Amino acid sequence: MAIREVLKYPDPRLKEIAEDVVEVNDYIKQVITDLTDTMESSGHSTGIAATQIGENVRIVVADASKNAKCEVNHGRLVLINPEIIQWEGMIQFREGCMSVPDYTGNVNRAKKILLRYQDESLEQKVIEAEDFEAVLLQHETDHLEGTLFLDRVISKRTDLFRRKKFK
Amino acid sequence: MTQKNLFAVTLIAADRPGIVAAVSKIFYENSFNIEDSSSTLLQGFFSAIFIVSKEGVTADDVKKIFSGLEKTMNIDFNVQAMSEAGVKPIGEHFIISVYGSDKPGIVNRVAEYLANREINIVDLQTKVAGSEKSPIYLMVLEVIIDPKMLGTGWEDDLKKISREMGTDVNIRQIETYEF
Numbered sequence: 325m326a327i328r329e330v331l332k333y334p335d336p337r338l339k340e341i342a343e344d345v346v347e348v349n350d351y352i353k354q355v356i357t358d359l360t361d362t363m364e365s366s367g368h369s370t371g372i373a374a375t376q377i378g379e380n381v382r383i384v385v386a387d388a389s390k391n392a393k394c395e396v397n398h399g400r401l402v403l404i405n406p407e408i409i410q411w412e413g414m415i416q417f418r419e420g421c422m423s424v425p426d427y428t429g430n431v432n433r434a435k436k437i438l439l440r441y442q443d444e445s446l447e448q449k450v451i452e453a454e455d456f457e458a459v460l461l462q463h464e465t466d467h468l469e470g471t472l473f474l475d476r477v478i479s480k481r482t483d484l485f486r487r488k489k490f491k
Numbered sequence: 492m493t494q495k496n497l498f499a500v501t502l503i504a505a506d507r508p509g510i511v512a513a514v515s516k517i518f519y520e521n522s523f524n525i526e527d528s529s530s531t532l533l534q535g536f537f538s539a540i541f542i543v544s545k546e547g548v549t550a551d552d553v554k555k556i557f558s559g560l561e562k563t564m565n566i567d568f569n570v571q572a573m574s575e576a577g578v579k580p581i582g583e584h585f586i587i588s589v590y591g592s593d594k595p596g597i598v599n600r601v602a603e604y605l606a607n608r609e610i611n612i613v614d615l616q617t618k619v620a621g622s623e624k625s626p627i628y629l630m631v632l633e634v635i636i637d638p639k640m641l642g643t644g645w646e647d648d649l650k651k652i653s654r655e656m657g658t659d660v661n662i663r664q665i666e667t668y669e670f
Contacts, residue, residue: 417668418665418667420667422670464670
């Protein structure tokens with residue numbers, strides 16, 4: 325059991341692009357265990373990316389069922405080399421992040437996604453996620469690209485009043 | 492944490508490039524911290540509120556620091572020392588949009604109702620849009636509602652008020668999640 329420190333922005337490691345996992349060796353197993361322990365130790369956390377604990381590999385652990393309001397979900401997921409392959413619809417949440425304390429911002433996300441990933445045996449899988457779980461998985465996979473929700477925040481004002489003239 | 496020495500510096504000026512650059516230069520060169528700020532364009536006027544902090548100065552000192560800029564850029568600054576802030580409201584966040592053909596009293600009817608129910612407005616924007624012949628009034632509010640107020644029918648009341656005014660209303664909860 326290893327609860328790791330969650331990196332806080334402006335730690336430069338949060339802006340790095342994580343490397344693909346090619347084999348599940350002891351190191352990768354340890355990262356998965358640490359991610360799970362760290363997520364579980366924070367009562368409200370529903371997901372964490374390896375980038376957030378300073379490990380530069382493409383692994384996300386998520387559990388949308390920890391949000392009581394999220395009725396349809398896949399429970400705890402260990403996602404290796406996750407990749408969103410289809411987006412549909414749009415949903416807005418106000419997001420916060422363990423790596424960006426004391427700030428929340430409005431973010432538009434796809435309402436429904438198809439996510440391809442490898443499980444702990446590197447077997448390829450595809451799942452469809454919706455609503456809260458879809459947003460959670462988009463937020464976490466963003467971390468693997470060095471993208472924070474701060475890169476996607478939309479201003480309430482421009483969101484509401486932006487006018488564009490099409491000729 | 493001890494209370495910081497806070498000032499509100501506000502300005503409204505005919506819009507042009509360089510206002511923020513000029514104001515922030517003065518803050519920077521005089522070692523103020525910008526703690527919080529909000530600015531927007533209202534009817535061609537750039538309207539800005541900066542909450543700044545600096546120890547060992549008074550509101551008069553701050554006003555003097557801006558006197559040069561008042562002359563060169565012809566901008567009026569208002570400086571106010573900040574006393575204790577109100578209690579930060581806790582509860583569920585909702586966005587309320589009210590819109591319809593322009594008529595007097597839309598903002599007031601809605602705001603009075605919310606005040607009577609002790610619902611806190613934390614953000615308010617209004618705009619007149621549409622054509623000159625048929626202007627549309629838009630009001631978008633963010634409110635915080637005490638959890639004990641949920642399910643007491645405030646949404647239906649607002650819908651009723653909106654119907655009486657001949658406007659449309661949309662109420663949606665903002666869900667906030669820390670991932």
